[in-house]
Amino acid sequence: MNKIILCEGETDAILLSYYLGKVSGWAFCKKSPVNIAIKADSFQESVNWYEKGEDKLLICAVGGKDNVKAFFNKKVLKPIVNAGSFSRIALVLDRDDKEVGSMESHASAIFRPVISSMINNKWIENTYEDAYGNEQTIEALLVAIPTEHQGALETLMMDSISEDPYDAEIVKRAGAFVKEMRDVASKYIDSNRQELKAHLGVTWAVQYPEKVFKLMNEQIQSVPWEKSAILHKCFEQLENI
CATH class of the missing domain: 3.40.50.10620 (PH0156-like domains)
Known part of the structure; x- marks a missing residue:
């Protein structure tokens, strides 16, 4: 089929x-x-x-x-x-x-x-x-x-990352940083959707600094999403x- x-x-x-x-x-x-x-x-x-x-x-x-x-x-x-x-x-x-x-x-x-x-x-x-x-x-x-709750794919991915309390703090602080930067970098972050993408990007930059320059598909495939209870749900x- x-x-x-x-x-x-x-x-x-x-x-x-x-x-x-x-x-x-x-x-x-x-x-x-x-x-x-x-x-x-x-x-x-x-x-x-x-x-x-x-x-x-x-x-x-x-x-x-x-x-x-x-x-x-x-x-x-x-x-x-x-x-x-x-x-x-x-x-x-x-x-x-x-x-x-x-x-x-x-x-x-x-x-x-x-x-x-x-x-x-x-x-x-x-x-x-x-x-x-x-x-x-x-x-x-x-x-x-x-x-x-409301949100997008990036929200779902960060919810999944936040299942680990250690990483949850990184997600939280990355979000606060991006929110503060939005006023400074309005040329680049000019919408809530762009802020969400930047939030995930900063989270990954902290978690995997050696992979920052890899393509998005490589970034996604480097995370064990299959272990996530949130994604399973x-x-x-x-x-x-």
Whole structure:
């Protein structure tokens, strides 16, 4: 069976591929199934296949939250409607300042007419009409991150880092430093989202000073996220995709 995860950006895709590889045994696969041709059109997008036994998993970074619907309509909708190419679809989104209820409604609207209902952290079976007029089923899952409060992927990662009391103090003080620097460095930190990214960056610079110049994917893959109880709680349903 083929499954697909859509997430906002490359950082999300890297973390998910690492985590699901360690926890659920998904391994990178160079070849896509012969009947599915979904490709990235820009540097902001990524499309990578993974396999586990006879199952295949496609993890797609769509190039930002505002591009999810366009990506789905352009690249994923036809393979589902025309060929039933995926049995499960998951959407991973930052909560930012939104309530989960509004995110569920928004996610359901993004995937119409294939999906009519999505619930956070719960697989829901949906029915749709395929290109030949037959009724088909597909399971859908929304994962809003973090799990228990507003924020984004960086928030989730710092929550995970803070499970260790020693590192929690580093996260706390790095946040205070970045908040103070925001007024001084407004040219570079001009939004709450940039402040959040800087907060994670400073945390890592303190934890791993020798790795400061490594690429983001190397930074992410150097942390044992699979041991995190917070990530397990957030991605528990994804672990069974």
